[in-house]
Amino acid sequence: MRTYYCNLEVTLEIIGGKWKGLILYHLIKGPKRTSELKRLIPNITQKMLIQTLRELETSGLLHREMYKQVPPKVEYSTTELAQSLEPVLGALCNWGQNYAETSFAEDEYEILNVD
Amino acid sequence: MRTYYCNLEVTLEIIGGKWKGLILYHLIKGPKRTSELKRLIPNITQKMLIQTLRELETSGLLHREMYKQVPPKVEYSTTELAQSLEPVLGALCNWGQNYAETSFAEDEYEILNVD
DNA sequence: CGGCATCCCCAGCGATACTG
DNA sequence: CAGTATCGCTGGGGATGCCG
Numbered sequence: 001m002r003t004y005y006c007n008l009e010v011t012l013e014i015i016g017g018k019w020k021g022l023i024l025y026h027l028i029k030g031p032k033r034t035s036e037l038k039r040l041i042p043n044i045t046q047k048m049l050i051q052t053l054r055e056l057e058t059s060g061l062l063h064r065e066m067y068k069q070v071p072p073k074v075e076y077s078t079t080e081l082a083q084s085l086e087p088v089l090g091a092l093c094n095w096g097q098n099y100a101e102t103s104f105a106e107d108e109y110e111i112l113n114v115d
Numbered sequence: 116m117r118t119y120y121c122n123l124e125v126t127l128e129i130i131g132g133k134w135k136g137l138i139l140y141h142l143i144k145g146p147k148r149t150s151e152l153k154r155l156i157p158n159i160t161q162k163m164l165i166q167t168l169r170e171l172e173t174s175g176l177l178h179r180e181m182y183k184q185v186p187p188k189v190e191y192s193t194t195e196l197a198q199s200l201e202p203v204l205g206a207l208c209n210w211g212q213n214y215a216e217t218s219f220a221e222d223e224y225e226i227l228n229v230d
Numbered sequence: 231c232g233g234c235a236t237c238c239c240c241a242g243c244g245a246t247a248c249t250g
Numbered sequence: 251c252a253g254t255a256t257c258g259c260t261g262g263g264g265a266t267g268c269c270g
Contacts, residue, residue, distance in 0.1 A: 002224045004215075005157055008140050008204065010226075011211030016133070018243090025123050034252055042120055045244060050253060060218055071251045072250080081214070088206045089123065095200065096126030100119075103175055103196075109117045111125075133263085149232055160264060165233060186231045187270085234269080242262090249254075 014059050015085070019044055019052045024061065024082055025089045031065075031077035040114055056082075129174050130200070134159055134167045139176065139197055140204045146180075146192035155229055171197075 004010055015021055019041070026032060026040050038049060053076060056062040061082040067073040100109060119125055130136055134156070141147060141155045153164060168191060171177040176197040182188040215224060 001222070004224065004226050005155070005229055006137065006140070006208070007212040007215070007226060008137055008208045009211070010215045011207045012133075012136060014211070014214060016131075016136075018127075018131070021127055021131075022121065022123055025121070040120070046253080047245090048243065051243095066252095070250090072253085074252060081218075084213075085210065088203055088210065091203045091206075092126045093121070093123045095203065096124070096129070097122040099129060099196070100122070100125045107116070109119065109125075111119050111122060114120055161233080162235095162265090163263065166263090181232095185270095187233090189232060232270095234267105236266085236268100237264105239264085240260105240262100242260095244257105244259085246257090247255085250252090 014061070015056075017052070019048060020056060021089065021092070023049075023052055023056065024078065024085060025093065027062065027076055027078050028083060028086045028089065031075045034074055034076070037076070042114070129176070130171075132167070134163055135171060136204065136207070138164075138167055138171065139193065139200060140208065142177065142191055142193050143198060143201045143204065146190045149189055149191070152191070157229070 015024060022041055022044075023037060026037060032040070034049070034053075037053075038044065038046065041049070044052075053062060053064070057064055061079055063077050063079055065075045065077065067075070097111075100111070130139060137156055137159075138152065141152060147155070149164065149168075152168075153159065153161065156164070159167075168177060168179070172179055176194055178192050178194055180190045180192065182190070212226075215226070
């Protein structure tokens, strides 16, 4: 029996951690192949990418579609459960942009959008 | 020069991690003393509580008010920057409640609200 | 009561090499 | 291209005890 002291703890257990939010953010915009995600999130290692995708799949947030061909092609997409996070993740993203603009020195950071 | 590949990475660096979101969530509802926060977040150790509060203060999200008296009294409150997270954290909280209700077996978890 | 300092463990993560 | 396997580190964080 797992005990939570706040509903937010549930959320953080499912989509918290170093990479889950970022992966969901990109996948919510549309299905992506493994290599596309790696390109969108350059700092993640392949190991962590695969591992995190597995966890999100287990939590019912992602769907994994495998095409039987050579070379292999795998595509990840979000479930309805994950889609409902779209406005929240969007808001968090905007908040980060605003935070950087107001709290970071202009010459101490950069945002490279790789879309 | 710190490089981000998505504005969401900024957000996660500031309010990500194991405890920051939870602490902000409680403090946004109103100023709290250290011991109150400890009671609201039973699983956090005092070390991590203090450490995380310091980091949030450094990031400009919290204000620390110290009353010179015996026994000591310290109160933490949110800055305007943190207040803007209220709707987002509230949404995440609701999402977690919904997730638990739909995806967890009823007899495998419990939510103890300590408000 | 609020906070700091130590010690120490372990799991999360990175690096690398390998497979179908 | 997608994924697995192994090794090894390191730092996040827990436990404990002390101080103003």
